[in-house]
Amino acid sequence: MCDFYAEHAIEFLADEFVATDASQSWVKYQPLGAILAVMPWNFPFWQVFRFAAPALMAGNVALLKHASNVPQCALAIESIFAAAGFPEGVFQTLLIAASQVKSVVDAPQVKAATLTGSEPAGVSLAQTAGAALKKTVLELGGSDPFIVTPSADLEEAVAVGVKARLLNNGQSCIAAKRFIVVDSIAEAFTAKFVQAFRNLNVGDPMEQTTDLGPLATLDIRDQLHAQVQVSMAGGAELLTGGHPKTDVPGNFYEPTILKNIPESCATYRDEFFGPVALLFTVPDINAAIALANDSPFGLGASAWTNEPHERDRFIVELEAGAVFINGMVKSDPRLPFGGIKHSGYGRELGRPGILEFVNVKTVWIK
Amino acid sequence: MGIASINPATGEFLQSFEALDEDTLGVKLQRADRAFQSYRETSFTERSHWLHKAASILRNEHQSLEFAKLMVLEMGKPLTQRSQRSKSAL
Known part of the structure; x- marks a missing residue:
């Protein structure tokens, strides 16, 4: 991604000449200033570089407020930008509490903000930034559907589905x-x-043989287990797992599958942030699409089919920022990444990602 | 718990950090603003050079393993998955 923006920013931000009634008119892209990035712990390096690479190539400077449980990662990232030769102050990590974010957003030096994180965190940042009339980009939660139809390669769908759930x-x-x-x-x-x-x-995430490590915090594990318990009490069928691992220290949770959570259950539209797969069976692809879209979120969607007419319907009808056919949803620097509905707004990556934090200036000369 | 590293695989407390006070935060914001005034004048060639250098640091076998271990210690990601998104960050 760093290499991608290092190589392509110049073409993404080149002046665009447009024929009008002027002798010359064009679109010019200019940096905004200091951009605040509020970033999550789940991909502590990737998420920060996904923001910083385009922001810095556009000529902005970056302020990072990382999640409070990854401060050493946050400091390491700051040291990488310094060691790479970026001038002092171009990338700074701010070790601050969530309660201090408002004062940073309000500061006159800060021109815009981006957040990857939870829906409540996104709402809070957007409210603060909105009151100060500063732009935001929000990458929030998701409850991505993974639809499997009869024409799909079942072995591959299962193998990729396991990875797509548990990565x-x-x-x-x-x-x-x-x-x-x-x-x-x-x-x-x-x-x-x-x-x-x-x-x-x-087991131990340092071991080469481990497929699944612990959840990042005890609170996350407890919240996940509470969701599983509510789902079962509400009528979901437990197919495997369903418990924290209490025989070892650490925040481990059994890989779990819940089948057919009823719509009436309080967790039906929840995001499950941990090793819990929600399995639903449906009569046909009409029902599959309706169920997939019956979510407050709209980040990614994966659909498995070898029927062209089904593929075309998934591409058009799934309410998501990305649709992957016969593959797992992933982010790729060459393609835009972001969501709709409660998954947020704005885009990262690709050309749209670098255009989020620039002044798109119209120039007109008589 | 405030700003702190706690190993999620063991519950072991590793290190905590004091949040910046308002004065220090103000200094950093001023520094960002000053940096922007000159950084905005740099060329794409200069910025590209620095960003490629950052990628080369991430690509370095020894350093990338250290960064991956830091992630494992702070948030529990399996070390075997370190290449999947971190390589894409290059």
Whole structure:
């Protein structure tokens, strides 16, 4: 990503000449100033570089307020920018409490803010920035659907589905969280999926043999377990897992699959931020699309089919910032990344990502 | 808990940090503003050079392993997954 923006920023931000009634008119892209980035702990390096690489190439300077549980990562990132030769003050880490973010947003030196994190954190930042009339980009939660149809390659869908749910210990905004499977293949998919979850090695994240490590904090584990318990009390069927691992220290949680949480259940539209897959069975792709869209979120979506007409419907009808066909949702510097609905607004990556924090200046000369 | 590293695999407390006071924060904001006034005048070539250098630091085998271990210690990501997004950050 750093290399991508280092190589392409010059073309993304080149003057664009437009024929009008002027003798010359063009669009010029200029930096805004200091941009505050409020970043999460789940991908402590990647998320920061995804913001900083385009922001710095555009000529802005960066202020990082990282999550309070990754301060050493935050300081290491600041040291990387300094060691790379960026002038003093171009990238600074601010070790501050969440309660101090408002004063930074309000500061006259700060021109805009970006946040990757939870929905409440996004609302709070947007309210503060809105009161100060400063632009924001928000990358918030997701409850991405992973739809499997009868024409899909079932083995591959299961293997990728397990990875898409559990990468980073299940703590990713673009993790596949709701597995929506058409009835005719539901039994076969479920058997393979459950077996794959049971085969996972949960343990020390430093070990080469570990598939699944601990949740980042005890609060996150407890909240996840509470969601599982509410779901089961509300009528969801537990297929595997369902408990914290209490025989070892650390915030470990069993890889868990819950089937068919009823719409009436309080957790039906929740984001599950950990190793818990929600499995739903549906009669056909009409129901699959309706269920996929029955969510406050709209970040990514993955759909598995080898039928062209189904593929085309998924691309058009799924309410998401990204649709991946026969693959897991991932971010790629060459493609824009972001969501709709309560997953936020604005885009990172690609050309749209570098245009978020620039003044798009119109120049007109008689 | 305020700003602190706690190993999620063991519950072990590693290190805590004091939040910046308002005066220090103000100094950093002023520094950012001053930096912007000159940095905005730098060329794409200069910025590209620095950003490629940052990528090369992330790419360095020894340093990238140290950064990955730091992530594992602070947030519990399996070390075997270090290449998946961190390589993309280059």
